[in-house]
Amino acid sequence: MGDISAERRRIVQSPPPELVAEAAANPGGSVAVIDPDLIGDPNGYVPGEAVQGVWRVGGDGKLTGEFVENPNYGPPKDDFSKFTSSEHWLDWLGEQPAVAVRDSIAEILDEQVSGAVLEWMKVLDVPRYLTGGRPQPDDESRMVVTRAGLALPFALSVTSPGRRREILQGVFSWVAVKLDQPGDRKDQVWLDLRVDLDWAETELRNRIYLVGQTPASGTT
Incomplete structure (x- = not known):
């Protein structure tokens, strides 16, 4: 858990360009963080459990620094x-x-x-x-x-x-x-x-x- 927190602090301090671009495109919204190990094509279907959480975005299109974890994150399950x-x-x-x-x-x-x-x-x-x-x-x-x-x-x-x-x-x-x-x-x-x-x-x-x-x- 400590490693995850440290990684998030690094992202807040120096967010990668793709995250900055996503935030700018979603002012007042959020940007999802997806676990690549749980999906196939990143542009295809993404099960809800593959979303680790979301970064909150301010009205100015910049990251607020708040990360909201997905309580259902984990291996996807059947849903019939x-x-x-x-x-x-x-x-x-x-x-x-x-x-x-x-x-x-x-x-x-x-x-x-x-x-x-x-x-x-x-x-x-x-x-x-x-x-x-x-x-x-x-x-x-x-x-x-x-x-x-x-x-x-x-x-x-x-x-x-x-x-x-x-x-x-x-x-x-x-x-x-x-x-x-x-x-x-x-x-x-x-x-x-x-x-x-x-x-x-x-x-x-x-x-x-x-x-x-x-x-x-x-x-x-």
């Missing part, structure tokens, strides 16, 4: 809250939907690069969902679910033998069909990098009919 807090029907993913999604993505990464390890994953926005089915024969007001799909925006960190850590962003999509016929159920997943959620939702509306042969009578 935007997914698991959804009230959408997720039973088709099993008892632990977040685990099912994480395991599927980890498998895809390992298939791409043998030995790849998914370090952490964060769901960046509320996923988009599609559910299709047909009316129950004895009660047309109720639906028998025959197919379901989701498009889930993510950021994740992956390491693999002999390679640098990579932080990837994109959308993970999963479609399952013939949910009313467990023995014939078919699933397919996609990991689309550097795409936005609106694009993925449009693709999901096509993909939900590409898996399997029998189209659902309706989607919502």
Whole structure:
């Protein structure tokens, strides 16, 4: 801790040019200090835990000398809250939907690069969902679910033998069909990098009919 304090004193006394420039560009705000060991591309996604803290900047665009530590600084952790807090029907993913999604993505990464390890994953926005089915024969007001799909925006960190850590962003999509016929159920997943959620939702509306042969009578 003493070393950190001494380093901060040195920065206040003789701030590096890049910090001075950042401060000048953010008068009245703050400049974040990011741990480079916890990220991939410094211009890419930065998990909140990778921010060590922030330097306060005065209205004149100069450092005030005050450093505010981030209490959550440390190794990034999974965050599926935007997914698991959804009230959408997720039973088709099993008892632990977040685990099912994480395991599927980890498998895809390992298939791409043998030995790849998914370090952490964060769901960046509320996923988009599609559910299709047909009316129950004895009660047309109720639906028998025959197919379901989701498009889930993510950021994740992956390491693999002999390679640098990579932080990837994109959308993970999963479609399952013939949910009313467990023995014939078919699933397919996609990991689309550097795409936005609106694009993925449009693709999901096509993909939900590409898996399997029998189209659902309706989607919502």
